[in-house]
Amino acid sequence: MADNTMASYAYPRYAYPRYAYPAAYYAVALDYFQMEAHRHDQWEIMYLVTGTCRVEVEGVLVEMEERQFICIRPGIPHRLEINQGERSVLLNYEFSCLDKMGGTDLNSLAEKDAGFAELMVSPEPYLLLTDYGKMEYVLKDLISELERRDRNSYLLDLIFQRMLIEWSRCIQDNEGVTGMVHLKKARKYIREHFREDIRVEDVAKYVSLNHSYLQTLFSKAYGCGIMEYINNQRLERAQFLLKNSSMNIVDIAFEAGFNSRQHFGYTFQKKYCLSPKQYRKLKGQNIAADTGKWQKSLRENGEAAGANRLI
Structure with missing residues (x-):
């Protein structure tokens, strides 16, 4: 009890x-x-x-x-x-x-x-x-x-x-596992800047590591590279907005950090096997x-x- x-x-x-x-x-x-x-x-x-x-x-x-x-x-x-x-x-x-x-x-x-x-x-x-x-x-x-x-x-x-x-x-x-301090710092930078046009080199410079070594740390810890990790953050933000806002899809694409609706649509469809429009229709709800x-x-x-x- x-x-x-x-x-x-x-x-x-x-x-x-x-x-x-x-x-x-x-x-x-x-x-x-x-x-x-x-x-x-x-x-x-x-x-x-x-x-x-x-x-x-x-x-x-x-x-x-x-x-x-x-x-x-x-x-x-x-x-x-x-x-x-x-x-x-x-x-x-x-x-x-x-x-x-x-x-x-x-x-x-x-x-x-x-x-x-x-x-x-x-x-x-x-x-x-x-x-x-x-x-x-x-x-x-x-x-x-x-x-x-x-x-x-x-x-x-x-x-x-x-x-x-x-x-x-x-x-x-x-x-x-070594490099946890660097990974935590890198994740913090990505969370704060994923809506911007950031590159692997930007993240590596922020944590003062060689970008190849940082890629290795990400791959070992999360099973993906830095750019895939960044895009996953963007997609999660887009998911949230599709389900919980009335923003149009173009605005959501830019709010989540994608540089075009086409790039957003392609990346979203590849990840979830649904277009953003289909996802909103299927998943849009408040919990x-x-x-x-x-x-x-x-x-x-x-x-x-x-x-x-x-x-």
């Missing part, structure tokens, strides 16, 4: 019951949200696909960027906030650790994966990690399978174990900032049920 308070909580952080069970999940896009402070008995993983958000954990405000996720231990007070106009897409998954047999055997997994074993005994109340691997895709697979009426418990267990392994790998990657409409909790019999709380 959730407890809406940010006070300290005497929950054991080092030893957990052996078996893990899915508890709640959601995938949602929000333009604004202010969550009440709360705590609960589940592990929580909150993944920011696009946009920006902040999570307050034990009184510490944690700024999150795209492709980052925060892992919050059971019993830790926390809350989510998204400012007005900061459209953000989030994936959320929670799991309980119980003594009841039948869930995923965490002890067995810890014996096979040293990284996961270290993760489970870490004293940190939360972990903020950047996804250099496949955490996003595994979470999407997990949520997708939970949404199925005919979901397979064996497949769910396999996907969940893979998610835990990807999680532990992300910890190693965050410790081992209320209430994750309770998306979140599904799991009853003891494994059936999904709408939750009247956001935890």
Whole structure:
């Protein structure tokens, strides 16, 4: 049960019951949200696909960027906030650790994966990690399978174990990948200037790196080059305007940083297999900032049920 308070909580952080069970999940896009402070008995993983958000954990405000996720231990007070106009897409998954047999055997997994074993005994109340691997895709697979009426418990267990392994790998990657300071600075520059006619050399000059080396860092961290990353930022801005404004397509193209409607149309169609006009017709809608409409909790019999709380 959730407890809406940010006070300290005497929950054991080092030893957990052996078996893990899915508890709640959601995938949602929000333009604004202010969550009440709360705590609960589940592990929580909150993944920011696009946009920006902040999570307050034990009184510490944690700024999150795209492709980052925060892992919050059971019993830790926390809350989510998204400012007005900061459209953000989030994936959320929670799991309980119980003594009841039948869930995923965490002890067995810890014996096979040293990284996961270290993760489970870490004293940190939360972990903020950047996804250099496949955490996003595994979470999407997990949520997708939970949404199925005919979901397979064996497949769910396999996907969940893979998610835990990807999680532990992300910890190693965050410790081992070099150039993170430069990448963070480069991303900040791109966010502030993607509407302008910027080049790879401009970004490299700003972070004081050779442009070839910076390209290598981007490729390793994000699986794409700098210009593709810039265009993705432009396309995300265009997506938002197509869905949430009455601006005409030419104005949207220039507002998003494209130098012509033709270039915008070609790039958009190549990425999404829809023209901007088709996308607006299909996707144009407003989404209320209430994750309770998306979140599904799991009853003891494994059936999904709408939750009247956001935890």
